[in-house]
Amino acid sequence: xxxxxxxxxxxxxxxxxxxxxxxxxxxxxxxxxxxxxxxxxxxxxxxxxxxxxxxxxxxxxxxxxxxxxxxxxxxxxxxxxxxxxxxxxxxxxxxxxxxxxxxxxxxxxxxxxxxxxxxxxxxxxxxxxxxxxxxxxxxxxxxxxxxxxxxxxxxxxxxxxxxxxxxxxxxxxx
Amino acid sequence: xxxxxxxxxxxxxxxxxxxxxxxxxxxxxxxxxxxxxxxxxxxxxxxxxxxxxxxxxxxxxxxxxxxxxxxxxxxxxxxxxxxxxxxxxxxxxxxxxxxxxxxxxxxxxxxxxxxxxxxxxxxxxxxxxxxxxxxxxxxxxxxxxxxxxxxxxxxxxxxxxxxxxxxxxxxxxxxxxxxxxxxxxxxxxxxxxxxxxxxxxxxxxxxxxxxxxxxxxxxxxxxxxxxxxxxxxxxxxxxxxxxxxxxxxxxxxxxxxxxxxxxxxxxxxxxxxxxxxxxxxxxxxxxxxxxxxxxxxxx
Numbered sequence: 208x209x210x211x212x213x214x215x216x217x218x219x220x221x222x223x224x225x226x227x228x229x230x231x232x233x234x235x236x237x238x239x240x241x242x243x244x245x246x247x248x249x250x251x252x253x254x255x256x257x258x259x260x261x262x263x264x265x266x267x268x269x270x271x272x273x274x275x276x277x278x279x280x281x282x283x284x285x286x287x288x289x290x291x292x293x294x295x296x297x298x299x300x301x302x303x304x305x306x307x308x309x310x311x312x313x314x315x316x317x318x319x320x321x322x323x324x325x326x327x328x329x330x331x332x333x334x335x336x337x338x339x340x341x342x343x344x345x346x347x348x349x350x351x352x353x354x355x356x357x358x359x360x361x362x363x364x365x366x367x368x369x370x371x372x373x374x375x376x377x378x379x380x381x
Numbered sequence: 382x383x384x385x386x387x388x389x390x391x392x393x394x395x396x397x398x399x400x401x402x403x404x405x406x407x408x409x410x411x412x413x414x415x416x417x418x419x420x421x422x423x424x425x426x427x428x429x430x431x432x433x434x435x436x437x438x439x440x441x442x443x444x445x446x447x448x449x450x451x452x453x454x455x456x457x458x459x460x461x462x463x464x465x466x467x468x469x470x471x472x473x474x475x476x477x478x479x480x481x482x483x484x485x486x487x488x489x490x491x492x493x494x495x496x497x498x499x500x501x502x503x504x505x506x507x508x509x510x511x512x513x514x515x516x517x518x519x520x521x522x523x524x525x526x527x528x529x530x531x532x533x534x535x536x537x538x539x540x541x542x543x544x545x546x547x548x549x550x551x552x553x554x555x556x557x558x559x560x561x562x563x564x565x566x567x568x569x570x571x572x573x574x575x576x577x578x579x580x581x582x583x584x585x586x587x588x589x590x591x592x593x594x595x596x597x598x599x600x601x602x603x604x605x606x607x608x609x610x611x612x613x614x615x616x617x618x619x620x621x622x623x624x625x626x627x628x629x630x631x632x633x634x635x636x637x638x639x640x641x642x643x644x645x646x647x648x649x650x651x652x653x654x655x656x657x658x659x660x661x662x663x664x665x666x667x668x669x670x671x672x673x674x675x676x677x678x679x680x
Contacts, residue, residue, distance in 0.1 A: 219420075223413060230409060231400050238399040248405035252412045259416030314391055333389055334396050364388050 219262040221271050226255050229272075232335055233279045239330060240283050240323065250286055254279040273337065276345045280327060287323065317364050325360035328353055403561040404535045407482065410559075411539075466504060466574065467491045468544050468554055471512070474523055481536045483526050487519045488542040488554060490574070504579030511572045511581065515556055518570060522558055529562060537561040545640060551575055551582060553640035568652045569663050571638040584639050587647065592676035599632040601672045602649060606630070606656070618657040630656045646670055 226233075230251055237247035258278050265274050318326060327346055331337045337345065343353045401409070471489035476482070490508040492501055519540055526538045538560045545555050556570040573582040580586075588594040606618035619628045638650040647668045653659045670677075 219417065226409075226413065230406065234401045235396055235399050239396055244399070244405075247399065248401060248408070251401065252405070252409045255409050256412040256416040259413045260420045263420070314388075314395065317388075318392070329389075329392075330396060334393050364392070 218265055218268050218271070219259060221268055222258050222262045222265070222275065225271055225275055226258060229275075230255070233276075236276075236279060236327075236330060236335070237283050237286075239318075239326065240287060246286060250279065250282045254282040257282070270344075273341045273344050276331070276335075276337070276341075277347070280345055284323070321360050321363050322356075324348075325356045325363065328356045329360045329364070332357060402535075403537065403565060406565070407537045407539075407561050411484070414541075466508075466552065466576070467493065468542070474519075476526075478530075480534065481526070481530045483523065483538050485519060485523055485538065485540040486542065487515060487540070488556065489515070490554060490572075500577070500579040502579070504574070507574055507579055507581045511554070511574075514572070515570070518556065518558065522560070526560075535561065545642075548641055548643060548645055550577060551641050555640070566653060566659070567663055569638065569650060571640050571650060573640055583635065584633070584637065584647075585635070587641075587678060588673070588676045589678055594673065594676050595632050595634075597673060597676065598647070598649060598668055599630075601668055602633070602656075602666045603630065605666050616657075617661070620656075642667065644670075647673065 233251045233254060234247055237250040238244070241247050241250065254275070258275050265271060321329075324346065328342055331342045331345060332339065339350060339353050339357070343350045346353065348356075468488050468490055470486055472485075472487040474483060474485035474487075489512050492505050492508055522538055522540060526536060529536055538558070540559070541557050543555045543557065545553050551573050553571055553573040556572075557567070558569070559565070559567045574580070575582045575586075585594070603620050606620045609616050610618060610620075619625075619630050622629050633649060638652075640648050640650070642648050649666045649668060651664050653662055656664065
């Protein structure tokens with residue numbers, strides 16, 4: 208498929224093509240953590256830069272897609288570490304009112320009760336279509352950790368949403 | 382997990398809303414370019430470490446073209462290109478304010494001064510012709526950029542070049558023009574020079590006289606389009622379209638871009654919107670050697 212060039216050039220080309228195709232996926236993933244357009248764009252830009260720059264270190268080009276996800280996730284986590292999570296949450300509520308026009312604040316609350324890791328597993332699996340093995344690689348965890356996060360995450364989502372329904376009923380009653 | 386479906390759908394709906402805007406995508410591309418440049422200079426440092434003379438040579442060359450993509454190719458290909466031809470960065474135009482970014486690098490093909498033979502003579506003419514065309518294109522883009530700078534929104538243009546697909550016989554200068562004025566648009570221009578004659582190569586030059594290369598290549602391209610469309614629902618070309626038959630790709634022309642890749646295969650290039658929806662971007666088709674085996678001129 209990529210007949211020309213040495214292996215290393217091919218690596219760079221393939222990684223570049225994947226990034227150009229999937230940058231919105233990385234952006235969404237970043238947005239789901241930082242809730243801020245400037246920070247999310249910064250994460251994607253930084254991740255894209257690092258992926259290209261270190262493209263030679265990718266040994267098996269067939270894993271390029273998951274490899275880039277891994278770089279992006281590291282960028283996201285790094286950002287979360289440097290910024291206090293609390294302050295990010297403050298920004299969220301301020302920004303939510305502007306950005307989200309429909310009332311999904313309870314979903315938001317459900318998401319906030321999930322750990323960063325649980326969110327990552329659910330989003331990578333259901334929205335980005337990665338296999339559990341790939342997710343384990345992206346997050347640098349073993350498979351059983353990924354599986355238990357997936358179940359915990361799903362459980363939390365469901366619990367919180369049940370609350371959502373109940374609260375809605377109360378409103379109607381009152 | 383049927384219960385979770387509804388929840389996940391709501392979650393997904395919200396999750397999928399954010400999209401990057403043109404400005405941040407543009408910045409991302411710039412960062413990727415930076416990554417490439419830094420990677421290459423790192424590599425070079427390794428190669429030349431401990432070898433003072435080689436390092437000095439590398440530095441001297443590095444001063445000429447200042448985009449690394451071109452630099453890398455030019456450096457790699459100096460034994461071939463270097464006899465007469467060099468590609469240098471002729472002019473830069475850079476502008477940046479809050480809403481407007483222009484990063485224009487204009488390449489120029491030059492001939493070594495001290496060479497005096499027919500090929501160099503011919504090469505000089507070719508270079509002048511190509512350089513004039515490139516200047517026209519880049520001037521037009523910069524003019525357009527300047528004329529809309531005051532308008533609302535973000536405006537970005539990037540022009541860069543690459544020396545690609547160098548074989549023993551040819552080298553191709555690829556001019557890459559990208560603009561994001563509202564939506565993104567990219568176009569490529571290709572200039573191929575025959576290193577043995579110094580002349581600019583047209584597609585027709587590669588084939589035996591009187592051969593029907595346009596039709597043979599076009600049929601192969603259509604075949605490739607059909608194959609790609611069958612393999613991937615997301616890909617759409619204008620071929621076999623019964624609703625708008627007038628849009629359909631019919632045949633390549635004298636103006637159709639091409640180059641010869643390192644395997645000696647002819648690559649046909651189309652700009653956005655030429656053979657499919659603009660969203661498809663610029664597309665290239667590698668024409669297998671056996672398709673043109675009977676009509677190509679063998680060196």
